[in-house]
Amino acid sequence: MRTPAFILILTVVAAALYVAFDMVGSDYLFFAGYxxxxxxxxxxxxxxxxxxxxxxxxxxxxxxxxxxxxxVFFYAVGQRIDEIVPExxxxxxxxxxPLPLPVLIVTAGAVAGFVGLGMGYLTLRxxxxxFAIATLxxxxxxxxxxxxxxxxxxxxxxxxxxxxxxxVFGHLIQFLFALMLVLVIVALTTSRLIxxxxxxxxxxxxxDDELAAEASGVPTLRLKLVATxxxxxxxxxxxxxxxYYIGYVEPGSAFNLSYAVNSIAMPMIGGTTSWVGPLxxxxxxxxxxxxxxxxxxxxxNLLIVGLLLIFFVIIAPRGIVGLIQDRWxxxxxx
Amino acid sequence: xxxxxxxxxxxxxxxxxxxxxxxxxxxxxLSVPKGQRxxxxxxxxxxxxxxxxxICGTLQNETGSVTFDGQRIDGMVAHQRTRHGLARSFQLPRxxxxxxxxxxxxxxxxxxxxxxxGSHLSHSELDDRCMELLKLVTLDAKAGKYTTDLTQxxxxxxxxxxxxxxxxKLLIADESMAGLSHSxxxxxxxLLIRMNxxxxxxxxxxxxxxxxxxxxxxxxxxxxxxxxxxxxPDDVMKNTEVVGAYLGT
Numbered sequence: 001m002r003t004p005a006f007i008l009i010l011t012v013v014a015a016a017l018y019v020a021f022d023m024v025g026s027d028y029l030f031f032a033g034y035x036x037x038x039x040x041x042x043x044x045x046x047x048x049x050x051x052x053x054x055x056x057x058x059x060x061x062x063x064x065x066x067x068x069x070x071x072v073f074f075y076a077v078g079q080r081i082d083e084i085v086p087e088x089x090x091x092x093x094x095x096x097x098p099l100p101l102p103v104l105i106v107t108a109g110a111v112a113g114f115v116g117l118g119m120g121y122l123t124l125r126x127x128x129x130x131f132a133i134a135t136l137x138x139x140x141x142x143x144x145x146x147x148x149x150x151x152x153x154x155x156x157x158x159x160x161x162x163x164x165x166x167x168v169f170g171h172l173i174q175f176l177f178a179l180m181l182v183l184v185i186v187a188l189t190t191s192r193l194i195x196x197x198x199x200x201x202x203x204x205x206x207x208d209d210e211l212a213a214e215a216s217g218v219p220t221l222r223l224k225l226v227a228t229x230x231x232x233x234x235x236x237x238x239x240x241x242x243x244y245y246i247g248y249v250e251p252g253s254a255f256n257l258s259y260a261v262n263s264i265a266m267p268m269i270g271g272t273t274s275w276v277g278p279l280x281x282x283x284x285x286x287x288x289x290x291x292x293x294x295x296x297x298x299x300x301n302l303l304i305v306g307l308l309l310i311f312f313v314i315i316a317p318r319g320i321v322g323l324i325q326d327r328w329x330x331x332x333x334x
Numbered sequence: 335x336x337x338x339x340x341x342x343x344x345x346x347x348x349x350x351x352x353x354x355x356x357x358x359x360x361x362x363x364l365s366v367p368k369g370q371r372x373x374x375x376x377x378x379x380x381x382x383x384x385x386x387x388x389i390c391g392t393l394q395n396e397t398g399s400v401t402f403d404g405q406r407i408d409g410m411v412a413h414q415r416t417r418h419g420l421a422r423s424f425q426l427p428r429x430x431x432x433x434x435x436x437x438x439x440x441x442x443x444x445x446x447x448x449x450x451x452g453s454h455l456s457h458s459e460l461d462d463r464c465m466e467l468l469k470l471v472t473l474d475a476k477a478g479k480y481t482t483d484l485t486q487x488x489x490x491x492x493x494x495x496x497x498x499x500x501x502x503k504l505l506i507a508d509e510s511m512a513g514l515s516h517s518x519x520x521x522x523x524x525l526l527i528r529m530n531x532x533x534x535x536x537x538x539x540x541x542x543x544x545x546x547x548x549x550x551x552x553x554x555x556x557x558x559x560x561x562x563x564x565x566x567p568d569d570v571m572k573n574t575e576v577v578g579a580y581l582g583t
Contacts, residue, residue, distance in 0.1 A: 212428035214412035217446030
């Protein structure tokens, strides 16, 4: 299937989903759906470096938080224009601010991608567990920095006050849900394009055997940097609408462990070698967590992740997609 | 005669490499002319693989220089050396396990051949080139199989085919016959000779002396990181220092 047809199908499915939720008429569906969609973007983004290249990144929460705090930063700038810019610039700045959310999403993607480039350059000579620890350390450093940066709220957090009604969409949550649907389309299309391109072949060689990849002419470091930038940018984009969604942001929520754990667990459960895996894993795990949140407690969410991970490591180490592929291969052999 | 015609394809000058206190390579000199079949031998721990790794960029030499096709390459990373025309196979086969046999061959075609200036293979040309190489190593019937379905000798052949796919000027085959049966060794030697007949200079590192004697036009012996003999295979085998190194004095 060609990319334009793929995008068209995704758009139709997204539109159908939006209309279906709208017809039900419950805002809760949009709230819960937003979280699941956010995890689809995060899981797909993680998979570009973790699944395609085989570099396990524990820094998802850090990149997500970069997106969150990019929005908070520009919101804070908009609130204090007259304090932070010279007087002659106040009027033109007030015309620009507050920045529209789509602009913030793109900006957050650029900032997170740039940070991803820096992190990749510093850490991608490490492999395996050493790389994983370095990405974890990156998140801790970033969180410490944010906690001590009072302009974006520091440890006390920041309130984002936005109107609850949005033109065309009505409720803000419906607008955020629609934006997240667009991000899902962007993330899935990017992931699928990578998988089917020369870049995807290069990523697969890095995952399989980096030494053999270099010997075959694959510029492994450059490719890993590309993966870190794309992955980081998508995670940052997923984080940008979060302050509008939650209304109050503090480091504990932006750098929450659940983002790192879910971004890893969802592709692992769905399957890491294809763009479909993170989608399946995020839909399954994200929906289960939302159901558990309203029926039992949100405290059981990580327990669900843990149990499912153990189950899949034993039953299907290559995830749901890998399991289906193995069955398919076995059938075609026989 | 011009310099380019007389200059060796590979020239190593006083190459040195240490691992902590252990001297793996101690001022090794080596010149390999274009088109030659060179056998590199030596007991375990003599520095053969370290030498290969330093030539190919997997390890960085600490002293000396490596000049390939008239250009210093010891500052280059491994993939740049491959693109420059220097390919290798590994002692233990390192296939891309998530890919089929044909996809394995496609990697160097995409990343080395297509990366060279003025060269861009279309999809059909890539397929043709893959099949041509797989026929050369008699793996064409397994093109669509995953590498987990290959036997040991097929895995070795895939290693060599993948190295050849980079269209190298020099191929270094690192113990391509280890663990193979008598007939399989003959098969690989014949294959390496066929590759050499295509104009590729080959350095073969091997312990199987029968294969070395059949294959090599020249033999170099390394012992304790030093070159102790270099010359015609028959003469080298009679060299008392070489006999001493292998049998003990």
